[in-house]
């Protein structure tokens with residue numbers, strides 16, 4: 001396994017869209033039901049994607065609106081951005097577009113590794129933004145898109161794995177196809193020599209075995 005890569009990710013969006021909840025669900029595996037406005041919090045987490053360890057530093061930023069002055073710190077030393085709106089809030093969808101513009105102005109680039117996230121997808125009755133609208137916006141940015149619920153650990157994990165893949169892509173490390181990372185069992189070389197085909201999927205006998213994370217097909221809207 002190669003050395004862990006350090007990557008700093010900023011989670012940005014309007015107030016109360018679930019930035020802290022998504023981050024805490026990913027880092028601690030729990031959903032926080034209460035609302036406590038964030039000033040700024042930093043979390044660290046080690047994850048493995050496509051057999052590469054990543055030492056993540058996650059900056060959970062304060063909620064902003066279109067009039068906030070975009071903090072310069074949000075553009076320095078950041079490798080990737082998770083831009084969050086709530087599918088239940090038109091205002092948050094408008095604000096995320098303004099924040100993306102400010103972000104590009106601040107970093108002075110036309111594109112940065114970004115995942116646009118429509119959170120609170122579990123609130124079906126309150127939804128006002130369709131998945132297609134989020135996808136269209138993300139496409140216009142050249143960003144990835146997904147919807148999430150901070151109540152579900154799986155989607156919170158996917159959000160952060162997705163931004164890792166966007167950062168890898170920007171670094172020219174995009175795998176051309178889903179990477180299978182397997183430790184070859186001792187019987188396989190002889191099997192290969194004889195041209196045989198294993199009848200069951202390879203099991204990973206090593207305690208350091210890792211499972212590759214597919215970079216496509218994470219979400220029907222991705």
Ligand SMILES: Nc1nc2c(ncn2[C@@H]2O[C@H](COP(=O)(O)OP(=O)(O)OP(=O)(O)O)[C@@H](O)[C@H]2O)c(=O)[nH]1
Nearest residue numbers: 016017018019020021033035037038063120149150
């Ligand atoms: N149903 C539902 N509620 C959510 C979800 N994500 C967050 N919430 C709730 O929404 C409220 C705001 O969540 P936070 O995570 O504090 O939002 P935030 O974007 O960090 O807010 P600021 O710190 O003000 O920027 C809390 O009551 C959460 O429990 C979600 O996916 N589904």
